[in-house]
Amino acid sequence: MRKVFKGSNPFKNKKGFTLIELIITMAVLSIFTYLIAMLVQNSMGFFKDEESQVANQAALRIVAVQFEKDVRRHVFGNEELVISGNCYTITPVYETSVSYCLVGSSVVRNGTVIANGVSQFSASPYRISDNSVLLTIKSNADRYGRVNEVVVRIFVRVGS
Numbered sequence: 235m236r237k238v239f240k241g242s243n244p245f246k247n248k249k250g251f252t253l254i255e256l257i258i259t260m261a262v263l264s265i266f267t268y269l270i271a272m273l274v275q276n277s278m279g280f281f282k283d284e285e286s287q288v289a290n291q292a293a294l295r296i297v298a299v300q301f302e303k304d305v306r307r308h309v310f311g312n313e314e315l316v317i318s319g320n321c322y323t324i325t326p327v328y329e330t331s332v333s334y335c336l337v338g339s340s341v342v343r344n345g346t347v348i349a350n351g352v353s354q355f356s357a358s359p360y361r362i363s364d365n366s367v368l369l370t371i372k373s374n375a376d377r378y379g380r381v382n383e384v385v386v387r388i389f390v391r392v393g394s
Contacts, residue, residue, distance in 0.1 A: 283376060290373040293349040294384040297341050297371055300348060301357070304332045305367055305388050315360045315367060322357050339374055353381070365390045 251259075301322075308314055308326035316323045321335040333344055336355040340347045351374045358368040366389045373382040 283378065286376060287380065287382065290351055290376075290382045293351065294371045294373060294382055297349045297352070297355070298369060298384045298386050300343065301334060301369055302386060302388050304334075306390060308332065310390065310392060315357070317357065317359060320355070341371075360390075365392050 304324050305315070308324045308329070314325055316325060320337075321333060323334075324332040326332075333342075334355070334357075335342045336352060339350060339352055341349040341352050341355050352371060353374045354370060354372040356370050360367055366387050369384075369386045369388060371384045375381050
């Protein structure tokens with residue numbers, strides 16, 4: 235005996251998703267996931283670049299402070315700061331010489347690297363008119379072309 239359904243067909247009113255709805259939903263979710271992943275990746279790249287900028291600035295400041303200490307401690311006139319190419323030698327009267335050189339992209343103090351990623355390290359000759367030395371340090375450009383720069387005029391106390 236065959237059962238006959240009256241009213242609606244039980245196979246037509248099934249609740250659920252069709253294959254097309256499932257494919258469209260998966261495509262939309264994939265696009266959102268891709269966009270979120272790209273946003274996170276760009277944010278991480280930006281954070282890494284900013285971290286690099288901070289490290290470059292810190293390295294340049296360390297070089298500037300160390301050079302300033304050495305100049306203030308040892309330079310008393312025109313004879314104590316000798317400039318030779320990319321090297322700057324401070325020759326104190328009673329102590330050993332202190333030498334700063336730009337080797338490749340590193341600043342070297344007495345043979346020890348004190349900063350990397352430097353494109354320019356220069357000190358002006360000792361200026362007798364105001365007893366000063368001008369120090370300029372620039373970092374290598376990052377991937378956005380940004381360059382950090384430290385310019386310091388170091389005044390030397392000259393006493394009698």
